[in-house]
Amino acid sequence: MSVHFSSKTELWATPMDFFQKWNDSIGGFDIDVCANQDNAKCQKFFSKEDNGLNQDWIGKCWMNPPYGKEIGRWMKKAYESSQSGATVVCLVPSRTDTKWWHDYAMKGQITFIKGRLKFGTSKNSAPFPSAVVVFEKQE
Numbered sequence: 001m002s003v004h005f006s007s008k009t010e011l012w013a014t015p016m017d018f019f020q021k022w023n024d025s026i027g028g029f030d031i032d033v034c035a036n037q038d039n040a041k042c043q044k045f046f047s048k049e050d051n052g053l054n055q056d057w058i059g060k061c062w063m064n065p066p067y068g069k070e071i072g073r074w075m076k077k078a079y080e081s082s083q084s085g086a087t088v089v090c091l092v093p094s095r096t097d098t099k100w101w102h103d104y105a106m107k108g109q110i111t112f113i114k115g116r117l118k119f120g121t122s123k124n125s126a127p128f129p130s131a132v133v134v135f136e137k138q139e
Contacts, residue, residue, distance in 0.1 A: 013039040013120035014064045014091055022062070022089055022132065029089070030059035034066070034074065039120070057081035057088065064091040072100035075133075079104045082135035094129040108133040 019041045023029055032045035033052040041062055046052035053073060061081065065074035071092065078088040094112060095101055111132045116125035 014041055014062075015117055015119060016041075018091075018117060019062070026060050026087065026089060028060065029062040031057070032062045032064075033057055033078075033088075034063050053077050057086045058084075059086060061086050061088045062091075063088055067093055072098075072103070075100045075104035078133075079107055079135050082108075082137055085137055086135075088135045090133040090135070092131055092133060093126075094131040105131070105133045107138075108135045 023041070029042050030044065032040050032042040033055070035041065035045040036047050041064075046055050057077070058081075061078075063074065063078055065071050075090065075092070078090050082088050090105075090108070092105065111134075113130040113132065116128070117130050118125050
């Protein structure tokens with residue numbers, strides 16, 4: 001069971017076909033707020049060196065954050081950015097028992113993903129379920 005609660009990495013590269021469906025549905029993302037040169041899904045992106053947590057998020061934002069201890073900070077930033085006018089679409093592990101899920105994810109529109117995603121170039125599916133959380137400004 002330990003495989004379900006840990007991983008060798010916190011970085012899970014978004015599957016391109018999965019991203020493209022969301023990109024098409026939103027009319028095109030402006031920025032990938034948490035990426036690197038190898039896995040960025042948008043021409044404009046914030047790298048680890050840019051530290052997306054310290055940047056202003058505007059427009060239509062894609063976020064697939066590191067899935068470790070810092071995920072709560074990324075979800076907080078996503079939610080707060082939406083309240084300043086950004087639309088933030090977040091691909092996250094479906095961890096409904098966590099504090100960050102209850103504090104932030106439940107404030108967004110949640111779509112649970114059927115089955116398990118295959119991230120990056122992995123041959124196997126992820127050892128956890130995923131969800132997409134969309135944050136938009138609440139009136």
